[in-house]
Amino acid sequence: MLLTATLLGIPWWVSVSGYFVIGTLWACFYLPRRVKLMARAYHAWRKETLEDRSLAEVLGPETEYRSRLLRISPAEFRRCRDRDDWSEQRLIASFIANIAFWPIRVPQKILTDYLVEFWLSVFRWLRVVFRLVRNAISAVWRVLRNFITWLYRHVQTLYQAIILRANREAIADLKKLEGR
Incomplete structure (x- = not known):
């Protein structure tokens, strides 16, 4: 003092x-x-x-x-x-x-009690923000996954059609051979 x-x-x-x-x-x-x-x-x-x-x-x-x-x-x-x-x-x-020890207790109260409350509120807000970001990323991921799944199915169907057209003669020959 x-x-x-x-x-x-x-x-x-x-x-x-x-x-x-x-x-x-x-x-x-x-x-x-x-x-x-x-x-x-x-x-x-x-x-x-x-x-x-x-x-x-x-x-x-x-x-x-x-x-x-x-x-x-x-x-x-x-x-x-x-x-x-x-x-x-x-x-x-x-x-x-x-x-x-009041000269020490006043800063101690400020450094412990008030800063603890401050950091707890900061962490609460960060938790809310991270939860929102996690939910947004999860929603974007679901949309992206659904789009990729849809695109894969369409491309697979397209490839099957191309393969069927290209191998039409071979398929017709197989049907003739099976018919005997």
């Missing part, structure tokens, strides 16, 4: 204070949204895991769970909970990383 400010000729006190202002704005707008998304994800995971039962019913020595006995200890439940995206440690770590 300071290197960029030095290269651009921005005084360091402006870049450092700007860094903290951007960090504060990020905290005000990013943190509530992230916490809300994490709460939704946790609620869905808990609902699926506990099957709409209370935590006290499932946490214990043995419980009936999907028609089989299951033992869920509180430590196991916490381990499964903390393994996924809604853990408090992950929230704090991602928040600190986003604040600390």
Whole structure:
């Protein structure tokens, strides 16, 4: 950050204070949204895991769970909970990383998320164009194949007629020989 400010000729006190202002704005707008998304994800995971039962019913020595006995200890439940995206440690770590590395995260978002979407849309359009070209080539090939087949049959008929005329005497002689 300071290197960029030095290269651009921005005084360091402006870049450092700007860094903290951007960090504060990020905290005000990013943190509530992230916490809300994490709460939704946790609620869905808990609902699926506990099957709409209370935590006290499932946490214990043995419980009936999907028609089989299951033992869920509180430590196991916490381990499964903390393994996924809604853990408090992950929230704090991602928040600190986003604040600390926002000059890197903005280009990263642009280079990854937006460029991925851009290239996916480009490839979708290319797929549509290639499908149209393939269908056009296929249609042209069918027309050409049908024309060549028709032409071959006509030429074959013509050749048979020429051969029959040229060999009329030989054919007549063969018929006389067979008639004996």
